[in-house]
Amino acid sequence: MTDQIRVDSLSKTYVLHTQGGIEIPVFADAALSVASGECVTLHGPSGAGKSTLLRCLYGNCKPDSGAIHVSHGEGTVDIASAPPRVVMEVRRRTLGYVSQFLRAIPRVPALDVVAEPLRALGVPVETAQARAGELLARLRIPERLWSLAPATFSGGEQQRVNIARGFAARHPILLLDEPTASLDARNRAVVIELIAEAKAAGTALVGVFHDDEVREAVSTRVHTMQG
Amino acid sequence: MNPLLTVSGLTRMYGNRVGCRDVSFELWPGGVMGIVGESGSGKSTLLSCLSARLEPTAGRVLYDTREDGPVDIYAMGEPRRRMLMRTDWGIVHQNPRDGLRMGVSAGANVGERLMAVGARHYGEIRAQADDWLRKVEIDGERIDDLPLTFSGGMLQRLQIARNLVTHPRLVFMDEPTGGLDVSVQARLLDLLRRLVTDLGLAAIIVTHDLAVARLLAHRLMVMRRGEVVETGLTDQVLDDPHHPYTQLLVSSVLQP
Numbered sequence: 455m456t457d458q459i460r461v462d463s464l465s466k467t468y469v470l471h472t473q474g475g476i477e478i479p480v481f482a483d484a485a486l487s488v489a490s491g492e493c494v495t496l497h498g499p500s501g502a503g504k505s506t507l508l509r510c511l512y513g514n515c516k517p518d519s520g521a522i523h524v525s526h527g528e529g530t531v532d533i534a535s536a537p538p539r540v541v542m543e544v545r546r547r548t549l550g551y552v553s554q555f556l557r558a559i560p561r562v563p564a565l566d567v568v569a570e571p572l573r574a575l576g577v578p579v580e581t582a583q584a585r586a587g588e589l590l591a592r593l594r595i596p597e598r599l600w601s602l603a604p605a606t607f608s609g610g611e612q613q614r615v616n617i618a619r620g621f622a623a624r625h626p627i628l629l630l631d632e633p634t635a636s637l638d639a640r641n642r643a644v645v646i647e648l649i650a651e652a653k654a655a656g657t658a659l660v661g662v663f664h665d666d667e668v669r670e671a672v673s674t675r676v677h678t679m680q681g
Numbered sequence: 682m683n684p685l686l687t688v689s690g691l692t693r694m695y696g697n698r699v700g701c702r703d704v705s706f707e708l709w710p711g712g713v714m715g716i717v718g719e720s721g722s723g724k725s726t727l728l729s730c731l732s733a734r735l736e737p738t739a740g741r742v743l744y745d746t747r748e749d750g751p752v753d754i755y756a757m758g759e760p761r762r763r764m765l766m767r768t769d770w771g772i773v774h775q776n777p778r779d780g781l782r783m784g785v786s787a788g789a790n791v792g793e794r795l796m797a798v799g800a801r802h803y804g805e806i807r808a809q810a811d812d813w814l815r816k817v818e819i820d821g822e823r824i825d826d827l828p829l830t831f832s833g834g835m836l837q838r839l840q841i842a843r844n845l846v847t848h849p850r851l852v853f854m855d856e857p858t859g860g861l862d863v864s865v866q867a868r869l870l871d872l873l874r875r876l877v878t879d880l881g882l883a884a885i886i887v888t889h890d891l892a893v894a895r896l897l898a899h900r901l902m903v904m905r906r907g908e909v910v911e912t913g914l915t916d917q918v919l920d921d922p923h924h925p926y927t928q929l930l931v932s933s934v935l936q937p
C-alpha cells in the first residue's frame with residue numbers, strides 16, 4: 455500500500471514571546487508514515503506532543519523544519535510549506551480532522567455543521583443532510599437537536615457532532631484527537647465501528663486515544679512519543 | 682487562473698507618518714483575506730489603497746479585469762475605475778451611513794446600484810431589490826421606508842444588500858460588525874459567512890476582532906505600525922502565532 459502521509463524529520467518548538475521568550479521543544483526529527491487502510495495511534499504521556507503533531511498534519515500548527523507529504527489527488531503536497539489556499543484545498547478534498555473540542559459557529563444548526571464538509575465538495579444539500587442525519591443518528595444525537603446550534607449542547611453531545619462532521623465527507627485521511635474522551639461505552643463502540651469502516655474503505659487514520667480499550671480496538675500500529 | 686488582486690510593495694505615507702508600508706500579497710477568486718491589528722496599525726489605510734480610494738505613495742495594485750486581464754488600478758483612467766467599482770467591487774463601510782443614501786428608500790438604495798450598471802425595467806429592479814432585502818433578512822414591507830427609521834443592524838444589512846445586488850467579484854469591508862451590539866453582530870456574521878460562501882465572493886475584511894476574523898477569513902494578515910508582521914491560514918495564525926505581536930494580540934483576548 456502507498457503512504458498517504460509521510461512525515462520527514464519534523465521539528466517543533468513553541469516560543470512564548472509574551473513570557474520572556476521561553477522555549478518549549480515538543481519534538482525534533484520526528485518521522486511517521488501512514489498507509490491507506492491503517493490506523494496509527496500516537497501514544498505517550500500528556501504533554502508528549504501528540505496534539506501538536508496532529509495539528510501540524512492538518513496545517514494548524516507550523517513546524518520549524520521538516521516536511522509533511524500528503525497524497526492529494528494525483529500528486530503530493532507538503533503541508534509544512536504549502537501556501538494557505540493549497541492547504542485549504544487539501545483540507546476540503548483530502549484531510550479530515552476531529553479536534554478535541556467542537557468550535558461551535560453561532561446560529562448554525564448541528565445538521566448543517568455536520569453536512570458542511572460535504573457541501574464544500576459540491577454535494578447537493580439533500581444528500582449532504584441525509585448523510586449528516588445518518589451519522590448523527592448512529593451517534594445517538596436525538597433528532598430534536600439537529601436543528602439547533604450545538605453551542606448549548608453538553609460536552610459529550612458536542613463531541614459527537616464533531617465526530618459526525620469528521621466522518622461525513624469520507625476524506626482519504628482522517629486525524630482524530632481524543633474523539634472518545636467524553637463518551638459513554640455505547641458511543642465509544644460506535645466510534646470504534648466508524649473507524650473500522652473507514653479503515654476497510656481505505657482511509658488512512660492517525661489518532662490519539664486516552665482509553666486503552668479503544669486504542670487496542672482500532673490501532674493497526676502504535677507510534678510512541680516520549681515528550 | 683490569475684489572482685484577482687496582486688499587490689506589491691504597497692506603501693502610503695501621511696507626510697512623515699506611515700499609513701501602511703511595503704505590503705505585498707495575492708488574493709485569489711473566492712479567497713477571503715482578513716486584516717487584523719489594533720487601532721492605528723494601518724488597516725483602513727491599506728483597505729482604501731486596495732479599493733482605489735487612496736492613491737499609494739509607492740507600490741502597485743493589479744486587478745484581474747474580465748476584459749484585459751491584470752491592470753494597475755491607479756494607472757487606468759477615472760471612468761474605467763468608476764465602472765469597475767460599480768460592476769466588480771463592493772465596499773461595505775463600518776458606518777452604514779457612509780455607504781447608504783439616507784434620503785431615499787431602502788428599495789431605492791438597492792435598486793440604484795442595479796440602475797448604475799444599466800438595469801432599466803422598473804418591475805425587474807423592484808423585484809430584485811425585494812429579493813435582496815429578504816436575503817439580508819429585512820422584511821419586504823420595509824422596502825419603501827427610509828433607512829433613517831432602521832436600527833444599526835438593519836442599516837448594515839441594507840448596506841450589504843446594496844453592495845451584493847450587482848454580483849461583485851470582490852468586496853471590501855472595514856469593520857463590518859464594528860458599531861453593533863453583540864447579539865446583532867452574531868446575526869450579521871452568520872449572514873456574511875453564508876453570503877460569501879454561497880456566492881463564492883472574494884473579500885478583504887478589516888477587523889480588530891479576532892473572533893470575527895476566525896469566522897469569516899480564510900487567511901490573515903497581522904498588521905502593526907503599518908507593516909504586515911505575520912500572514913498565514915487563519916486558524917494557524919490564531920492557534921500557533923509566531924510573531925511576538927500576534928502572540929500578544931491572541932493572548933489579550935478570551936478565546937478568539
Ligand SMILES: Nc1ncnc2c1ncn2[C@@H]1O[C@H](COP(=O)(O)OP(=O)(O)O)[C@@H](O)[C@H]1O
Nearest residue numbers: 468478480499500501502503504505506507920
Ligand atoms: N499553542 C501552544 N503554545 C505553547 N505551548 C504549547 C501549545 N500547545 C501545546 N503546547 C505545549 O507543547 C507541549 C506538547 O503539548 P501537546 O501537543 O498538547 O501534547 P499532548 O497532546 O501529547 O498532551 C506541552 O508542553 C504543551 O504545554
Ligand SMILES: Nc1ncnc2c1ncn2[C@@H]1O[C@H](COP(=O)(O)OP(=O)(O)O)[C@@H](O)[C@H]1O
Nearest residue numbers: 695698699700719720721722723724725726727
Ligand atoms: N488622513 C490621515 N492623515 C494623517 N494620518 C493619518 C490619516 N489617516 C490615518 N492616519 C494615520 O495612519 C496610521 C494608520 O491609520 P489607519 O489606517 O486608520 O489604522 P487602523 O484602521 O488600523 O486603525 C495611524 O497612525 C493614523 O494616525
Ligand SMILES: [Mg+2]
Nearest residue numbers: 504505506662
Ligand atoms: Mg493532546
Ligand SMILES: [Mg+2]
Nearest residue numbers: 721724725726
Ligand atoms: Mg480603521
